[in-house]
Amino acid sequence: MENCRRDWNKVKKKITRCIAILQRDLPDIHISEYPTKHIFIGNAGLTTNADESSLVELITSVGCGLEALTLLPGKQYSFASFTSPEQARTVLMAAHGHLGVQGSISPVYMAYVDKVPMDPSPIKFRFPPGLSVLEDFVSPKEELLLMNLVDWGASPSSTAQGSVLKAPRIVDRGCMPSLPDQLTINRYLPGQGIPPHVDTHSSFTDELLSLSLGGGVNMDFRYVGGSGSNSSTIEGSRDKPPHYVVYLPPRSLCVMTGPARYEWSHGICPRMTDVVASRNSVTGLQLLPRQERISFTFRKIRHGECSCQNASVCDSYGKEQKNSSKGESKRSTSPCDLPNDRSAARIEREHVLQVYDQIAEHFSVTRHKPWPQVLEFVLSLPQGSLLLDVGCGNGKYMGHNKQVFQVGCDTSFELMKICNNQGFEVLTSNCLQLPYRDSVFDAAVCIAVIHHLATEKRRLAAVREMVRVLNVGGRGLIYVWAMEQRRGEKKSTYLKQNKEGSVAAEMIKDQNSEEKALPNYHHDRCLQKVEMVRSGATSLPVHVNRTEFMQQDMLVPWKLKPPKKNESRCERRRCDRGCGMVHGSRSNRTQSSEPTVDSLQITNSCDVLASQENVRCDNCHSKSRKKIVCAETRPDQVFHS
Ligand SMILES: O=C(O)CCC(=O)C(=O)O
Ligand SMILES: [Fe+2]
Numbered sequence: 001m002e003n004c005r006r007d008w009n010k011v012k013k014k015i016t017r018c019i020a021i022l023q024r025d026l027p028d029i030h031i032s033e034y035p036t037k038h039i040f041i042g043n044a045g046l047t048t049n050a051d052e053s054s055l056v057e058l059i060t061s062v063g064c065g066l067e068a069l070t071l072l073p074g075k076q077y078s079f080a081s082f083t084s085p086e087q088a089r090t091v092l093m094a095a096h097g098h099l100g101v102q103g104s105i106s107p108v109y110m111a112y113v114d115k116v117p118m119d120p121s122p123i124k125f126r127f128p129p130g131l132s133v134l135e136d137f138v139s140p141k142e143e144l145l146l147m148n149l150v151d152w153g154a155s156p157s158s159t160a161q162g163s164v165l166k167a168p169r170i171v172d173r174g175c176m177p178s179l180p181d182q183l184t185i186n187r188y189l190p191g192q193g194i195p196p197h198v199d200t201h202s203s204f205t206d207e208l209l210s211l212s213l214g215g216g217v218n219m220d221f222r223y224v225g226g227s228g229s230n231s232s233t234i235e236g237s238r239d240k241p242p243h244y245v246v247y248l249p250p251r252s253l254c255v256m257t258g259p260a261r262y263e264w265s266h267g268i269c270p271r272m273t274d275v276v277a278s279r280n281s282v283t284g285l286q287l288l289p290r291q292e293r294i295s296f297t298f299r300k301i302r303h304g305e306c307s308c309q310n311a312s313v314c315d316s317y318g319k320e321q322k323n324s325s326k327g328e329s330k331r332s333t334s335p336c337d338l339p340n341d342r343s344a345a346r347i348e349r350e351h352v353l354q355v356y357d358q359i360a361e362h363f364s365v366t367r368h369k370p371w372p373q374v375l376e377f378v379l380s381l382p383q384g385s386l387l388l389d390v391g392c393g394n395g396k397y398m399g400h401n402k403q404v405f406q407v408g409c410d411t412s413f414e415l416m417k418i419c420n421n422q423g424f425e426v427l428t429s430n431c432l433q434l435p436y437r438d439s440v441f442d443a444a445v446c447i448a449v450i451h452h453l454a455t456e457k458r459r460l461a462a463v464r465e466m467v468r469v470l471n472v473g474g475r476g477l478i479y480v481w482a483m484e485q486r487r488g489e490k491k492s493t494y495l496k497q498n499k500e501g502s503v504a505a506e507m508i509k510d511q512n513s514e515e516k517a518l519p520n521y522h523h524d525r526c527l528q529k530v531e532m533v534r535s536g537a538t539s540l541p542v543h544v545n546r547t548e549f550m551q552q553d554m555l556v557p558w559k560l561k562p563p564k565k566n567e568s569r570c571e572r573r574r575c576d577r578g579c580g581m582v583h584g585s586r587s588n589r590t591q592s593s594e595p596t597v598d599s600l601q602i603t604n605s606c607d608v609l610a611s612q613e614n615v616r617c618d619n620c621h622s623k624s625r626k627k628i629v630c631a632e633t634r635p636d637q638v639f640h641s
């Protein structure tokens, strides 16, 4: 008796939930307390793998008089119509909460309804603007070769050699203006999908290309563009933004551009079958079982911010306002919370990112000597530590402590290439949006980076972001350029010896509060460097090198000097004798003479680097100021650090 009541309550709950879904989807259809000719069947629709024949089998096993079945694409319910209400009642009494369709253990939930939907296909097989699907983009042979490029754990039948898909095809056929530089490979087993999303505007440029291999799939596109420029041309009611289902056949290339890329989300519903349009079937629909599908998504990395101007979908737009309305004290873990004032982002793009991309080679040649205090910090980390270098530049602090696992990131792709060539684990990322989980690193360094950010808010956000990824108890080290290049009468090495001044702020992540952690150590100096007022974003004065800084925010020129003839340089590489350190190696390099460019260095208070003993590198024989000894191999040898 008790069991029976419990079961009945469960059935009541389920049918209430099913009816709520129906009322949300089709508010014109009403539930009837009394038997009618039509039954709503919850938990049995095309998305639960019910089809016409399984429903007919269920209904005819308990009753008769079935006149019609209505199945809707993308829905987990269906409708049955009978010749009389009595026949409908017989079926409902026997099946509701008890029986399931063939192959399913979960029962169906039924209710009488006043009518059934007239249009059996409320989902439109239409394309959002900016979307195209190029069928037969690769041949069956190319498809096989591409699928075999990836070893998913099981042994592939053959291994493809060489370039299979000639990348220019993407350009030749106008899918992208230039070659993609990013490839994501996804593998979907039947039943798997990807949640609806818009690929981050600031991460990738306009065109997104998805090549379907193996199986086809229905991709769902939903308009998310709010009051964007194209919204007036999009059909769909105010409450229900349009939702289009686009079938991507195997070997097709789906090209998302413009609105389809920026203002529509795309996703794949996790299910075993897809309803696709079919010319051969009476209903115009066909149920296709999913196959294993491998997608190659080609994209181009965006350097800088997106300029789409669509505030509701763009991560490069309007975040500052949203932030302040939410309240400043909220911790910013999501990219949406980041300050993003457009002019600041533009200054950083033009005067930092683009400059570093241009000077990367020269910068790397002239900036290979680690600052001793930073090196000391890196070397002090215990075995097994996970260390992050935020804004790692050419990787001069990487690879020194072989006992730690170190990763780095920097906004300059060219600098990341240099690191990558040295075998360092790096990725391209802005320090305001670190692509790491909360509290993962035991230590983090951020050396001469934060002064490149153009507003106080952004500098603080960068520090917060660094704290976010630090473990509780983790240690962070931040250096920024100093504005004051004198201590009393004493000039800094920057003024005296062409060496940069700096100030250090060391912090330890507080056990209880991340926010409190910042001023814990070197309070005044730490805050001094971030509490700066910008003097006007677009008219920054240009600093004269090796002179005192006139104000905090200035453009500091970088002179790209062509190397002297036969000038050799010391290129850092990992020790091939197994000590794990990074040493120098000689390489002759000529450099093209490029124009002088400005780089934004926002300066702050002063510290003088300790001068080092002058030693000669045993490897390339040029002079270095820092002596690093490869202890495990030949303690007598001296290399560049
Ligand atoms: O699998 C696909 O076709 C789409 C993948 C995708 O949207 C993504 O990785 O962002
Ligand atoms: Fe995507």
Ligand SMILES: [Zn+2]
Pocket (backbone or CB within 6 Å): 201, 202, 262, 306, 307, 308, 309, 310, 313, 314, 315, 316
């Ligand atoms: Zn955008």
